[in-house]
Amino acid sequence: DGGITQSPKYLFRKEGQNVTLSCEQNLNHDAMYWYRQDPGQGLRLIYYSQIVNDFQKGDIAEGYSVSREKKESFPLTVTSAQKNPTAFYLCASSIEGGGLNEQFFGPGTRLTVL
Amino acid sequence: GNSVTQMEGPVTLSEEAFLTINCTYTATGYPSLFWYVQYPGEGLQLLLKATKADDKGSNKGFEATYRKETTSFHLEKGSVQVSDSAVYFCALARMDSSYKLIFGSGTRLLVRP
Numbered sequence: 667d668g669g670i671t672q673s674p675k676y677l678f679r680k681e682g683q684n685v686t687l688s689c690e691q692n693l694n695h696d697a698m699y700w701y702r703q704d705p706g707q708g709l710r711l712i713y714y715s716q717i718v719n720d721f722q723k724g725d726i727a728e729g730y731s732v733s734r735e736k737k738e739s740f741p742l743t744v745t746s747a748q749k750n751p752t753a754f755y756l757c758a759s760s761i762e763g764g765g766l767n768e769q770f771f772g773p774g775t776r777l778t779v780l
Numbered sequence: 781g782n783s784v785t786q787m788e789g790p791v792t793l794s795e796e797a798f799l800t801i802n803c804t805y806t807a808t809g810y811p812s813l814f815w816y817v818q819y820p821g822e823g824l825q826l827l828l829k830a831t832k833a834d835d836k837g838s839n840k841g842f843e844a845t846y847r848k849e850t851t852s853f854h855l856e857k858g859s860v861q862v863s864d865s866a867v868y869f870c871a872l873a874r875m876d877s878s879y880k881l882i883f884g885s886g887t888r889l890l891v892r893p
Contacts, residue, residue: 670823706885708886709869709881709883710883711880711881714880724880725880756823756824758823769826770826773822773823774822774823
């Protein structure tokens with residue numbers, strides 16, 4: 667079955683530690699996205715990538731980093747510089763870049779900083 | 781700037797009741813509009829979309845009409861089921877260089893038997 671997988675589902679981190687969230691897709695999509703979801707708020711875009719080896723900052727990129735070395739993978743690193751990292755993180759992909767294309771979402775990773 | 785405003789939830793209804801979730805937007809030009817649904821513990825799924833004024837998107841009994849004159853894209857369903865309980869997000873996309881989806885804050889729907 668084609669789809670997007672995110673791992674782990676739940677992640678706990680101590681303050682001051684970096685942590686990497688995994689996102690893999692087998693849909694052969696060019697574009698991939700990372701969103702952050704906080705209670706009572708909509709999704710906010712962290713980073714997006716329209717093609718391999720290229721990515722752009724979204725609205726709240728500070729304290730985060732990404733890489734796009736392979737078409738199917740778009741890992742997100744939450745660094746110690748992120749002041750409030752506890753949130754639900756969603757990865758998505760679309761056939762190509764462009765909001766008009768349907769974005770397919772993974773099941774999410776809930777990160778808790780202890 | 782571009783933004784999406786949704787009615788606050790939770791919206792609590794009995795099964796078979798009529799549903800309306802309001803969504804209004806602010807954008808320059810002619811955005812495309814979307815409704816996404818998030819079931820408990822899951823990611824978002826596209827429910828329906830409309831790409832130009834007066835278009836009606838529909839899926840699984842849900843409908844929404846793109847009203848440019850009122851900058852609205854309200855979600856409706858004639859008879860809700862318990863299985864419709866979820867969080868619903870309205871979103872817009874602009875045809876500019878950023879090609880981003882801009883989401884509203886979401887509206888939680890609770891349907892009771």
